[in-house]
Amino acid sequence: MSLIRKHLLGLEGVEKDELNHIIQTATSFKEVLSRPFPKVPTLRGKTIVNLFFEASTRTRFSFELAEKRLSADTLNFSVSASAVKKGESLRDTAQNIEAMKVDMVVIRHAAAGAPHFLANCIKGSVINAGDGCHEHPTQALLDMMTLLEKFGDLQGLRVAIIGDVLHSRVARSNVYGLTKMGAEVALCGPSPLIPIRADQWPVKIMNNVDDAIFWADVLMVLRIQMERQQANFFPSLREYHNYFGITVDRLNRARKTLTIMHPGPINRGIELDSELADSEHSLILDQVTNGVAVRMAVLYLLSGEK
Amino acid sequence: MTVKVKARLIDANGLKRTISRLAYEIVERNKGIQDVVLVGVRTRGVFLAERINHEIERIEKSALPMGILDITMYRDDFRELHSQPQLQQTEINFDIDKKNVVLVDDVLYTGRTTRAALEALMAFGRPTTIQLAVLIDRGHRQLPIKPDFVGKSLVTSLGEEVQLKMKEIDDDDCVLLVETDRDNYKIED
Amino acid sequence: MSTKLNKSYSGNAQQIYRTVDDALLLKNAVVPDLNKKTELKADVLIKNGVIEQIGNVDDLSFKGEVIDLNGKMIIPGMLDLHVHFREPGREDKETLMSGAAAALAGGFTGVCTMPNTTPATDNREIVEFIIEQFEHHPIDVYPIAAITLERKGEQLVEMAELVDAGVVGFSDDGSSVSNGQVLRRALEYARMFNIPIIEHCEDEQLAVGGVMNEGAMSTKLGLTGMSSIAEDVVVARNIMLAEYIGGKMHIAHISTAGAVELVRQAKLRGVSVTAEVTPHHFSLTEDALENYDTNCKMSPPLRTQKDIDAIVKGLKDGTIDAIATDHAPHTEEEKNVEFDHAPFGILGLETALGLAITELVKKYKMSLYDVLKKLSVTPYQILGLDVPYIEVGHKVNMTILDPKQKWIVDKNKSRSRSRNTPFHGWELTGKPWGVINGKFLALCDS
Numbered sequence: 001m002s003l004i005r006k007h008l009l010g011l012e013g014v015e016k017d018e019l020n021h022i023i024q025t026a027t028s029f030k031e032v033l034s035r036p037f038p039k040v041p042t043l044r045g046k047t048i049v050n051l052f053f054e055a056s057t058r059t060r061f062s063f064e065l066a067e068k069r070l071s072a073d074t075l076n077f078s079v080s081a082s083a084v085k086k087g088e089s090l091r092d093t094a095q096n097i098e099a100m101k102v103d104m105v106v107i108r109h110a111a112a113g114a115p116h117f118l119a120n121c122i123k124g125s126v127i128n129a130g131d132g133c134h135e136h137p138t139q140a141l142l143d144m145m146t147l148l149e150k151f152g153d154l155q156g157l158r159v160a161i162i163g164d165v166l167h168s169r170v171a172r173s174n175v176y177g178l179t180k181m182g183a184e185v186a187l188c189g190p191s192p193l194i195p196i197r198a199d200q201w202p203v204k205i206m207n208n209v210d211d212a213i214f215w216a217d218v219l220m221v222l223r224i225q226m227e228r229q230q231a232n233f234f235p236s237l238r239e240y241h242n243y244f245g246i247t248v249d250r251l252n253r254a255r256k257t258l259t260i261m262h263p264g265p266i267n268r269g270i271e272l273d274s275e276l277a278d279s280e281h282s283l284i285l286d287q288v289t290n291g292v293a294v295r296m297a298v299l300y301l302l303s304g305e306k
Numbered sequence: 307m308t309v310k311v312k313a314r315l316i317d318a319n320g321l322k323r324t325i326s327r328l329a330y331e332i333v334e335r336n337k338g339i340q341d342v343v344l345v346g347v348r349t350r351g352v353f354l355a356e357r358i359n360h361e362i363e364r365i366e367k368s369a370l371p372m373g374i375l376d377i378t379m380y381r382d383d384f385r386e387l388h389s390q391p392q393l394q395q396t397e398i399n400f401d402i403d404k405k406n407v408v409l410v411d412d413v414l415y416t417g418r419t420t421r422a423a424l425e426a427l428m429a430f431g432r433p434t435t436i437q438l439a440v441l442i443d444r445g446h447r448q449l450p451i452k453p454d455f456v457g458k459s460l461v462t463s464l465g466e467e468v469q470l471k472m473k474e475i476d477d478d479d480c481v482l483l484v485e486t487d488r489d490n491y492k493i494e495d
Numbered sequence: 496m497s498t499k500l501n502k503s504y505s506g507n508a509q510q511i512y513r514t515v516d517d518a519l520l521l522k523n524a525v526v527p528d529l530n531k532k533t534e535l536k537a538d539v540l541i542k543n544g545v546i547e548q549i550g551n552v553d554d555l556s557f558k559g560e561v562i563d564l565n566g567k568m569i570i571p572g573m574l575d576l577h578v579h580f581r582e583p584g585r586e587d588k589e590t591l592m593s594g595a596a597a598a599l600a601g602g603f604t605g606v607c608t609m610p611n612t613t614p615a616t617d618n619r620e621i622v623e624f625i626i627e628q629f630e631h632h633p634i635d636v637y638p639i640a641a642i643t644l645e646r647k648g649e650q651l652v653e654m655a656e657l658v659d660a661g662v663v664g665f666s667d668d669g670s671s672v673s674n675g676q677v678l679r680r681a682l683e684y685a686r687m688f689n690i691p692i693i694e695h696c697e698d699e700q701l702a703v704g705g706v707m708n709e710g711a712m713s714t715k716l717g718l719t720g721m722s723s724i725a726e727d728v729v730v731a732r733n734i735m736l737a738e739y740i741g742g743k744m745h746i747a748h749i750s751t752a753g754a755v756e757l758v759r760q761a762k763l764r765g766v767s768v769t770a771e772v773t774p775h776h777f778s779l780t781e782d783a784l785e786n787y788d789t790n791c792k793m794s795p796p797l798r799t800q801k802d803i804d805a806i807v808k809g810l811k812d813g814t815i816d817a818i819a820t821d822h823a824p825h826t827e828e829e830k831n832v833e834f835d836h837a838p839f840g841i842l843g844l845e846t847a848l849g850l851a852i853t854e855l856v857k858k859y860k861m862s863l864y865d866v867l868k869k870l871s872v873t874p875y876q877i878l879g880l881d882v883p884y885i886e887v888g889h890k891v892n893m894t895i896l897d898p899k900q901k902w903i904v905d906k907n908k909s910r911s912r913s914r915n916t917p918f919h920g921w922e923l924t925g926k927p928w929g930v931i932n933g934k935f936l937a938l939c940d941s
Binding site for chain 2: 024025027028029031032035036037038039040041042300301303304
Binding site for chain 1: 786
């Protein structure tokens, strides 16, 4: 089978066999990464632009490394929010990219839908590296790959996504991907951080983190952003930590072993205890390794679509 | 694609004898099996390498380290394809530095698969030598590549294709000469 | 304030209308009585801008201009209660004259210009500037002035003077007057002139950061939503104020099922409240945003089918009095950006009649007469103006239309300076043919 799409804008609507195909391809690339010379000439001659309109180190490094491992020529275009305000519009940038005859664009943007906008103005493939509160498809793919490595199959696996689901693109992409792969998904967080009409998705919704721990096999802990407190999504970080933080005590009380994931960067001691993040049950570093392999796979598969 | 079998070039017994001869030649050329490793090129090169290794084990009482190479990532025809070919795993779980690597493939034709395989091997280290063992050399080389061990050399035309069938994945052990209308510039796998 | 205002470039306005002879005969017209829901096939004779005869007119002995309407319908000149013509301030988006040209193309003879100009229409100079430009023009302009200075929601404008200058209503459109006491005083003061306070109903805190309707689609798209209750609570407050104070409260661009029900109940109690709806709020739902089309970004936002159903019911039972376009031009540069960064609003004038007939009459089975009435009769009544009924002795102010004509919307043919419409390429039924207002005739397609 092959991936019959030109862009990867999100996981919504991506079918199970496509997801499996991407992850299987990523497994082949993961082997490349373990070689003494971890580089293949697969995308030699392809030009890829990394367009980051929002601060990011992990995702940008991961994409850059994936591109270099595939021998693509890469350009990094980081635009600070202030430069955008000065009038560097996405449309201008897109036109410039088009004039440079680029094959693929990886875009991170604070505005949801920015990758769709770009896909409409350029001929090359667009890969969404996170758009506002919408989707972050490669993150969910690497999460699924990591879970598949550990559990072999996602059918019936119970994954609780915990925290600020409302503002999380990671959560949305994982909801689409995990449920397509047969996993059961629960969203758990303070009510104001669970999006309106989240029940349109085939997920459980929980407000009590102990219920989620009792139910789940895997806890996917989301980053909680300090500024949400000012907007009254929850009263204080202290209260958040006490009632929604994933702590050693809480897990000890549950008397079960859970697999812990986090898309990073972690607010240690707020949404997740350091001890848990660094424990043998944490897949956080596997997520990072798989991130490069998954991005190589996506770049490889999309580069073939004409 | 239409396929018409024109001739049965090698039968099961012939295949067995050819593989046995290749095994002897590999041992002889390398004066034993010290520092020799086998790497089979997916798909049938792998099964061929396994059978050669089995023969070597019979001769030398010890098998060689064996690896599997998928050359897809090294293909030079991506720009002519409409979607990316399926990748498979490469498994070389030993160090190839200062080794004599015998690369095993079924049919040597344009030489492009071998070129890709050579490049792929270099990513794993710096072997002392790389030797090429093929079951069939059918000519029509597009690159300056010459095999070290050949099961059988054939004169073929461009409209023909040589196919190795192996019990491991096919229902027969033989080599067929078939007529095909497939694009002749495609790398065979 | 003493801003020097210059009349801007008026485009090709001169070519899209002309004066007619003192005597004008419209042959083979259909003249409906929108109140009685009857219609008459007749000729209409106009002399010196006044309707002289409706019936069979002998054109052999007639000396003057004759136009054969071939069965087209004549209704009172359509009045749009809600347009943004951007002048003064943003003439790159629209000018008074380009907006007026678009209004003529849409079959309107009157427009109420909203005061969120730059600077705001909160003083006599700007009102007079607007009125002056329409002195010799087939469009009648009815300026709406701001309720508060600079639309800040703090200090009332000089309402009496503005009414003298020609203002027909007050609104801080674009936002609500968030301070209830300020709105109460505005309603009390405006009551003296019997003209409406027109409110854009949106609680700015409840809608903070919102760019679309809050619901299934905003959750899916990851965009910040504006909840329906952000509209409902302000509608409820405004109705309570009107009920307590009196005066005339007009709810602009109603968009939610909740707000429709609040207005319905208020009317049953006899509260002096009226409401308008835009064509896009009964033609499109939030599903149109699927691909982040900024031409579907407006405030209030596109809602759900449930809201459309309530709006249609409200139109049918009279809860919603009028159809108004909220014509809001924006340049391509401003709209062709990330969804979050695009301004709110779409064009409305040229597609209003077509959408109203296509959606309300054809799809939702509303009576054609009722739909036409909400474009041509009730808008005058809301403002307390005389309706220019097609009757003998009335000054001529009419829209001529073909309710059955099919046509394709082409944004590139728009007379607006902007192109921000989501209806490009739509096939609509019902097209205005032209308007006659006083001595002017304008053809919609010219």
